[in-house]
Amino acid sequence: MSGGFPRPAFRYPILLVLAAMALSGCSLLRGPQQAPITEAVPVLVSPDGSTLVAGPPETTVQTEAAKPEAPPKPKRPVAPPRKPEEPPAPPVAAPTPPPAPAPLIVTRLIDRNQAHGLLDSEVQKPDGKVVGRAVDLVTDASGKPIEMVVNLQGFLGVGDRKVNFPWNVFRFTPNAKAATITLNLAPGQAPPADRSKAAAAAAGVATATRLPLLDATVERPNGGKVGRVVDVLIDGNAQPQAVVLDVSGMVSADRRTIAANWSALHFGTKDKALYPLMDLSDAAIAASPAYDAGQPIRAVSPAPPPAPAPAPAPAAPSSSTAAASTARASR
Structure with a gap:
């Protein structure tokens, strides 16, 4: 230590305090200072939740750590739109042939060795x-x-x-x-x-209980003429099998005879006398085979009426209809 009075050791901190006070006093003398104007920075939120800070126009700063960009997923081929499936067409039924015409007569073959006129x-x-x-x-x-x-x-x-x-x-x-x-x-x-x-x-006269058959005229139930009885075929058991009718002039001018089954012959009463009946139309007579002494005997009868057509069976319900019915029944 040099001559003079010794310097106190604490003078240096005091000096620092005074200097600081002097500086703050200068600022007080200049009056209130305005806060510095800083430009607001907009904060953006990306769709994935990360926060983006908008910087200068040329840059955009991502606040979160940059994530590695995932490789693009391969695009699946887009299938063409499927057309709605149409229900299968119902099978086309074959055209129904027209029904065969109903037969006019039925015939029965009679052996000439078993019946005789x-x-x-x-x-x-x-x-x-x-x-x-x-x-x-x-x-x-x-x-x-x-x-x-x-x-x-x-x-x-x-x-x-x-x-x-x-x-x-x-x-x-x-x-x-x-x-x-x-x-x-x-x-x-x-x-x-x-x-x-x-x-x-x-x-030889017919009565209500007996009828001489030979040369009698056979009629239809409606009064039309069928033919005249010219013979009767008898078998070995004394049973009549057929009558031979002269149908000349009924369907043609030519002389023609046919054999008709005895079972097709019926008897009615008119004017208190028996007379023979048979329901053979002109068309049936025309379709009847001729009776000839040298040919097989084919005795005819009127064809029976056709049987009524069967009623159509009800259509089976489809699978969808059956399923709907089952669902309604289960409710």
Whole structure:
């Protein structure tokens, strides 16, 4: 330490305090100072949540640490829009052919060895002697034969007479080479005595219970004419099988005969007398095969009426309809 008074050790801090006071006093003398003007910086928020600070126009500062840019995802190929599926077309049904025309007649084949015509067939005794020829058949209202009219021969045609015999005294042999009808009279039984002309004439007249069938006109139920009976075919059991009808002039001017089944023949009453009926139309007669002595016998009958068409079955419900019905039922 040099001469003079010693300097106190604390003088340096005091000096610093005074200097600071002097500086602050200068600022007070200049008056209040305005705060510095700083430019506001807008803060932006990115879509991913990071905060962006807008800087100068040429730069944008991202406050968060820059994330590494992810590689672009490969784009999936865009499939073309699918068209709505159309329901499958229903199967096209084959056109229904027109129904076949209903048949007019049905036919039945009759063996010529099993049936023989009655008209003008020879009638013999059991010993084989011919006594006459059959000329008519008498039936009742049910169509059952009750008598046969036989023209008993005389000598050289003199003394011929028509006699009605019960049907059950005859035996029929259709395939016989000689007489096909045998008259089986009981021993000692003689033919009926001659009848008067009036009685003979009455025998050929139809009544309400009997009908001489040969030469009778067969009619339709509506009154139309079918034909005239010219013969009856009888089998070995003495059962009529068919009637032969002359249909000339019904459908054509030519002479034509057909065979009709006995079962197709019916009987009605008109003017208190029996008459034969058969429901054969003109078209059915035209479609009937002709009856010829040298051809097979095809007996016809009217065709039965067609059966009514069956009602169409109800359509089965579709799967969607069935599902909807099940859903409604479960509620």
